[in-house]
Amino acid sequence: MNTFDRIIADRPDVRNGDNGGKMPADRTHVAINLFSVFYRANQAVKDVTFNIPAGYVTAIIGPSGCGKSTILRAINRMNDLVPGCHVKGELLFDGQDVYNPDVDVVMLRKRVGMVFQKPNPFPKSIFDNVAYGPRLHSRLNQGKLAEIVERSLVDAALWDEVKDRLEDNALSLSGGQQQRLCIARVLAVGPEILLMDEPTSALDPRATLRIENLIAELRGKYTIIIVTHNMQQAARVSDFTAFMYEGALVEFGPTKEIFTKPGNKQTDDYITGRFG
């Protein structure tokens, strides 16, 4: 039995935890098995094994260069774009091997969306930013498209702020609004998983709080995997935490345990600020 299955089996509080009941909580969404990522000869991720539960927020923490962003980007094959990058081992999304040559990467990235460190809206209107994905994936009439845009902006907690200015250029929004717009843009294509790579590191505390509140709102509807340097943020927003160090997984477990009684001294030393 792997770590996650053991936790789920042993811990009814986690299994039946309040994730809104919108997604079965005892299902592994992403299974990572002895997975390694290499940038040419450099091994950035070393034989990592852990399972990411569906419908929960999983945080990946660790010092710079520990491989946390690399493994996040591996989940929707963003690393394919990096020259010399190759992988070993198994990374399953809903039981399907993500690195199978038959996988349609565009479809994969539709189901596994990503939000980056810096907001990166297109230099287009707010409406067109959100409508961009749906237009790519299917032919929709204007009414249907408007419906998707509104729902996505509502879900991203941005609708009330932009509903009267949908034709304004997205770059006119504040940094925090731009980041929520980017989340709306991801939500518009109906993903199952949201990958967030330090989504608040470029934002002020107020905008950060709004994103964290949004993560709490989206929890249960989506599986969220967040990489963060902010330890308190990991503690606040996540249900599970994975601690990585020098490319290896040191510890994975329920966040409330990792932050009160970690099983590994290295984890304790890192989160208490004794090293890293």
Next chain:
Amino acid sequence: MNIQLQKEIEKLKKQILALSAKVENDVGMAVRAADNLDAAIAQDVVNREDETNLREVNVEEECLKILALHQPVASDLRYIVAVLKINQDLERIGDLAVHIAESALFLCRQPRIAIPVRLEQMANKTQHLLQKVLDAFVNFDEAAAREVCADDSEIDAMHQEIFQQVKGIIMQNPRQFEALLQIMHISRHLERIADHATNIAEDLIYLIEGRIVRHATEIFQGKGPAEPNV
């Protein structure tokens, strides 16, 4: 490395250990005052109560400051939480030492009565228990903390024995009722001190292991620690 947090924790450690030493000393003096019917020592303990209270408030303020400013986690968090709780127990032990001293002062003003031998034994045992748990706190000694939890039941039994014994004496000598009642009070205060020492031991186990053993019976039976509340 969060040097500022570690400095704050070191400072807190010194404060809580100073309070421990003060309270341990008060209990020793109060017991001696009751044993020797020494009014001067008893009065000294009563007079020094404010110092304990002040130290307790300072420790609590320091803990709250660290929680607010540093948001400690893992072992640091457990340390702050354990100190907050141990601080309260120490303050209560300090109060009980004062109560014992007050009983001693009362006895000093009364015609002498024979103090049950068992009470002296109980006082020694309680002081030993307190010393042991405070040493365990200094040394992070989980095994010693578990021994303290187990030893508490012995002191409970001693208290019951003294209670019955004094009750018998009161029935035979009703005129000594008030003085004998103070003996009962002292026994009760010693028993409560041992209870607080046990609380400290339980908090110490939490601090070291991260497991809450309060209300668990297995520590008395020498089994493994309790499963955490989930």
